[in-house]
Amino acid sequence: MRRTAVLGSAGTLMAGTLIAGAIAAPTASASGGRGGVLEERGVNIAAERAADRGVAWADCPADWGLPKPIQCGTVTVPLDYQRPNGRQITITVDRIGNTGTPAERQGALFYNPGGPGGSGLRFPTRVTGKNPIWANVAKAYDFVGFDPRGVGRSTPISCVDPQEFVKAPKADPVPDNEADKRAQRKLAAEYADGCAERSGWMLPHMTTANTARDLHVLRAALGERKLNFLGVSYGTYLGGVYATLFPGHVRRMVVDSVVNPSRQKIWYQANLDQDVAFEMRWNDWKAWVAANDATYKIGDTPAKVEAQWQKLRAAAKKAPLGGVVGPAELTGFFQSAPYYDSSWAPVARVWSKYVAGDVQALVDAVAPDMADTAGNIRAENGNAVYTAVECADARWPTDWRRWDRDNTRLHRDYPFMTWANAWMNLPCATWSTRQGPAVDVKSGKGLPGVLIVQAERDAATPVGGAHELHKRLKGSRLIMEKNAGSHGVTGIANACVNQRVDAYLLSGALDDRNVTCDPHAVPKP
Template identity: 50%
Template sequence: MRAAAARYGTAGSLVLTALVAAPTGSASGTPPSPETHGSAVAAQRAGAAGIRWGTCAKAEGLPPSIRCGTVSVPLDYAHPRGKQIKLTVSRTKSTKKAGGKAVARQGSLVFNPGGPGASGTYFPMVGALPEWKRIAAAYDLVGYAPRGVGRSAPLSCQDPKGYIKAPTQAPVHPDDAYKRERVAQAKAYARGCASRNPGLRHFSTLNNARDLDVVRAALGEQKLTFLGASYGTYFGAVYATLFPSHVRRMVFDSAVNPDPAQIWYGNNLEQSMAFERRWADFRAWVAKHDKTYHLGRTPEQVLRSYHKVSAELARKPAGGSVGPGQLQSAFLKAGYYDDYWPMRAAALSAYLKGDPKPLIEQAAPEPRGAAEEENSNAVYTAVECNDASWPTDFATWDRDNTRLARVAPFETWDNAWMNLPCAYWSAPRQQPVDVRTPEGALPPTLILAAERDAATPYAGARELNRRLAGSVLVTERDAGTHGIGGGPNQCVNEHLDAYLLEGRVPVRRAECAPHTEPRPTSGVRAAEVPREH
């Protein structure tokens, strides 16, 4: 399930959680599983070893002010002294000054941007932004690449040169021939994942949560302060379920619905429905600014303009590489982040006036990013497929997505094709974790959510709030940007600062008015914030 952590830079997709072991410190009376014992062994070893910080590898693309190191974790926690893999970790130390005043250091703030398949190594750079300066004064900002991502034992399921294919079609109501073609592709992709990655079954949400505890120990922290966005909220919640006594503070920004019945097949269906609503929000905004874009004075007229462009691209791809599939992918980002709205609308408008260059700039695949994109998708697929059972009969997928596409055509089938390899997955499946904590097991935790978020629909935040005793939900009303902490909403940021800096949460659920809508502009070459999916 695709999802992203908007305001932190990169974004990712949603993923599953699986729980087989009793939570650490539980009073169940059952003996600890081998994995539970293995995670304790790995954390103790990492705590003794620490992290040797040095210059970051050139491949990380980070400035010299950021230091990097590695943390060793077991590939298989049932065998903690067996094969080890190394996770790349990045850090900037707390500045200890904010507004000219000395600030006490509070330890490390560890961040995950989601995915599965996204790296958080860039996170220490946010400390230079005004919204983050107070937090950067109090905390070492720590990011890392989870297992499988980047240089952290990277996964690959196919040759990256063949991953980015363009131009492609994107039928919202595919015929039987197209479906057979995509089923064959999904089967081939699943086979490629299995054949190219011998340890594939160990890339899961459960092991991501265990890895997080090893990172905590390597940083020398007795308790974890964690900020997870999108999928990061899900394995953060799994961490809280497994290691409640290790939690200091946790922020869940744009929460995945952790209900085991929704992981992950049901969550993806709900996501497709939510994207239809957000796609309508975008079209309503464009219609409101018809004097700038001339794409239609109603959302329906804007949709006709979009379909006209898609049909023309099907006949003649722009620049030879932008077809309907690339158009849909580019406009899907507008469902995640409304700061894309002006440039996307301007590019569509320019194309209809005879200038395809802005659309090509925004939608054409970037060959230089093929390896990173393929790696990200491989991790996404592995984690989601490993985490839970999926329907194995395409007839079920066909029935559910055909029905949904009648009312939510924009993303439904594209989402289904992305996840279809899970129907043909050969690695053993886990059962989703029953995420929940009893009263008093956790310190207060903070959940941030936008009411119209499409990537992680708002119902997920309410469900997480219900399952984590002592958690408090802060809602940005009538807004849909994915990932809201550290963004343009001062009210949201005040709650984030109060929690991370002082441990304060609202007495009960709190609400913030929506951030200001983007301003229309005819500019079409504005720089985009780099994000995935």
């Protein structure tokens, strides 16, 4: 799951008014969130239609940053699969052909990077950029990316004016008193209203199940009989839902950094679990910074590094750094360190400059770029889709007392992300459309073995999710990267992991049992 704390913390959100009767609630399902006969009929109609039409491939627009020979196209899908002949929306897709011979080609490999709200359109650049980790797989597969419904180049949604959304500084996500909590609750409710006002016609249909149906239609449009899929983070939940709805149409599936698919976890409890895991990985990073104090001079013990963090937060709270960086912006920047090992050194380097007296270096790294209109639109859209999908997928608590109790309790021991995470998700407490029920992810007839990859100390998708999905998907195999915590294992150089991913995608080979791999190399300062 994608976390962008600075975007979800208090800020100037556009208030909206829900017009009575403007948003139709979807029909309730008695099939555990998997949809019913009407959805099944609708997706079959849409897939047959897409197979007949195909995709009109062309060079991607120059300003998309997708170089030749990557090609782009669109596929139309129903907004509501209960009404396949009703309103349609557009899904944008891109591809690059396999680099091997025609005889080596095994089809298209579809990719979802996570989110909800992430764009997959840059996936083919792993070929144009000659990424060595994917060189063998690229010989056999076309690499296919897409923007899911609501995202970016597809029919997008929005909840607030993008320039207002990124405006800095935002309030400290950690409340000092009840007045702070009331202010955050008001902002969250206004954000939910803004989503209804700006995108209400799509909100009831912004579910993972519908995105899985869209993926099924994309597969048909590309002429693929079965799906080959790589999903990372939220993409693992999308993969699990696809495997539940269309088990007989899966050929190969790799899921990396796993969202816990339990209906008791999606999505409220999953976010609380994140808070605990983020604190663990935050502590890992502080220990690394302390061990490299000769380079960074922030503190030679984790306790001293934490003290510097609290000092930095306090200074930004008293007076935003450079007039634009407050505690919320700091949390958004620093969270990338527990998220990805690749951020350990860059974040520490910026912080080190600040400790040495260079405030501007930190401001330049953290502050939003108000002139980056396109980037701000992407950021606002990504947050809107994140919120819309998680709010629609499952039922959320509506009683503030439960949110307050759970997050107050967690914050005592896991303060790094808890309140920032709570405010980001709180719009779901006052969401305007029907919520859930969540899909009951499980194996179905014809589902082949799925390869699950997980880092043991992942912050964004805690390790329990990988074990839960492994239990639910019969015949799956789990590769665990021991004592590692970077999010997105398949993109990191680790021969123990990389070779098994290659073997599975190229030949379908799975180990006889689950595998534990040594961690990848620790970042160097």
